[in-house]
Amino acid sequence: MHDEEFGVEIDTVQEIIRMINITEIPRAPPYVKGLINLRGRIIVVINLSTIMRVGSNEPDANTRIIVADVDGTVMGFIVDSVSEVIRLSAKSIEPTPSIITNKIRSEYIKGVGKINERLLILLNLNKMLSSEELIHIQNMSSEIAEVAAT
Template identity: 50%
Template sequence: MAQETVETDAYIDGQENESMQLVVFQLGGEEFGVDIMQVQEIIRMHQGTRIPQAPDYVKGVINIRGNIIVVINLEKILELPIKEEDDDNRIIVVEIGGNILGMTVDSVSEVLSIAKSNVEPAPDMITSKINSDFIKGVGKLDDRLLILLDLENVLTIKQLADVSEVSAARG
C-alpha cells in the first residue's frame, strides 16, 4: 500500500510555517498584539490605589486574589493620546522582566494565531514615531495590520526598577 502525502497549512514551500498566539487589544486608536505566553489574565478595569510620588505612568496598585499588582498606563508609556475610561477598558496582567504587572488598554478584542511568515519588521516610518525597541514587527492580517509589541522592551530598565520599587513598597 502506497503512503499518501497530505499537504497541510502547516507547511509552505516545504518549510514548517510556525505561528504565534497573540492577545489583540486596542490602544490610542491602534490595534496591538502581545504574545499570549506573557499574559496571565485579562480583567475589567477597576479603581486601584494611587501611590503618592509614583511615576506618572503608574496608575496605582490593585489586589488580585491577595497579590498586589502595579498597574501602568500603557498609553503614557507609548506616548499615545489618553482616552477617557469606559466599560470596555481592561487591565492585561503580564510578566515583564520577572515582574507581574497590569497594563491598561482601551479594549481587548480577541486571541488569534498568526503565521510568523505574516509578520514583517516595522517600517522606518513607524519606528520613527514609536521607539522601535517596543515593536517586534507588524502582523499582516486579511484586512488589517497589527502592531506586535515586545513586552520585554516596553519599559526601560529604569522604569522596570521603578515598578519593582513601587511593588516592593506595597508588598
C-alpha cells in the first residue's frame, strides 16, 4: 500500500489471485468492497487500505486479492501488489516501533521483519476486523451461501 511494504503470515493465506470483477453489496460497510465468485465459492472482499486508513490506489495490473482464513471465515483482502514469499526467522522480527503505530493501529501489526536492508511491516489479518465486524462478515457470508445454494 503506497510505498510501504507489508507482509502476512502464509499460514492464514489460502491463495493469491489477480484482481477480478467484484460485485458490490448494497448498504455494505465502507471497508467491504463486495463479493467475488472464486471457482463457485462466494467470498466477501475487504479493502485493506480502507481498514488501515492509508488511502487507496486504483486497481491496476499488479493489484491482487489475498484469500485468507480469518478466524474460520474465508475472505479476500485487496492489496496493491504481491512481490514475493519470504521466510523470516523469529529472531529477525522485532517489536513494532511507535512511529509505525502512530500511523497504523497497533493491533493490526505483529511486528517488523528485517530483511537485509529492508523493513517489512507484518500485518495480523486476524485483527484487521473488530469482533463485531467479523461477525457481520460471517453473517453476510452465511446469508450469501444460503442464497447461492437455492
